[in-house]
Amino acid sequence: xxxxxxxxxxxxxxxxxxxxxxxxxxxxxxxxxxxxxxxxxxxxxxxxxxxxxxxxxxxxxxxxxxxxxxxxxxxxxxxxxxxxxxxxxxxxxxxxxxxxxxxxxxxxxxxxxxxxxxxxxxxxxxxxxxxxxxxxxxxxxxxx
Numbered sequence: 001x002x003x004x005x006x007x008x009x010x011x012x013x014x015x016x017x018x019x020x021x022x023x024x025x026x027x028x029x030x031x032x033x034x035x036x037x038x039x040x041x042x043x044x045x046x047x048x049x050x051x052x053x054x055x056x057x058x059x060x061x062x063x064x065x066x067x068x069x070x071x072x073x074x075x076x077x078x079x080x081x082x083x084x085x086x087x088x089x090x091x092x093x094x095x096x097x098x099x100x101x102x103x104x105x106x107x108x109x110x111x112x113x114x115x116x117x118x119x120x121x122x123x124x125x126x127x128x129x130x131x132x133x134x135x136x137x138x139x140x141x142x143x144x
Contacts, residue, residue: 006034008080009083010036011086012086020084021050024057030057033059043066082107083106089112089114093125101128106134
């Protein structure tokens with residue numbers, strides 16, 4: 001479209017903020033437009049750091065800052081193009097499935113699951129992503 005890729009971050013801790021930094025460094029057309037975390041203070045810390053380091057490329061008004069256990073669901077309702085899933089790994093199968101159902105392209109940090117039930121869920125969700133022609137990238141940085 002207009003050359004801008006709108007990115008939303010789910011999980012605003014150190015790794016999530018680092019993944020957002022990686023996305024911003026990847027292309028000048030990337031903008032962070034939504035943040036979600038269980039803890040509101042994590043959203044604020046991540047937003048402050050990213051906005052300071054990337055002025056003009058982090059546009060996250062108060063209505064796109066989400067906290068609580070349903071924060072990821074609220075973020076998925078926004079118009080982001082790509083979602084970075086960087087929460088603790090026990091939540092990732094559930095978040096991954098919701099992101100695919102919402103029609104978002106996804107970067108999912110490793111590990112994608114921590115038990116057999118989660119792995120089976122990720123496999124099924126990956127099949128759905130392929131059917132929907134959505135990109136799903138895993139965070140195995142040393143393999144790229």
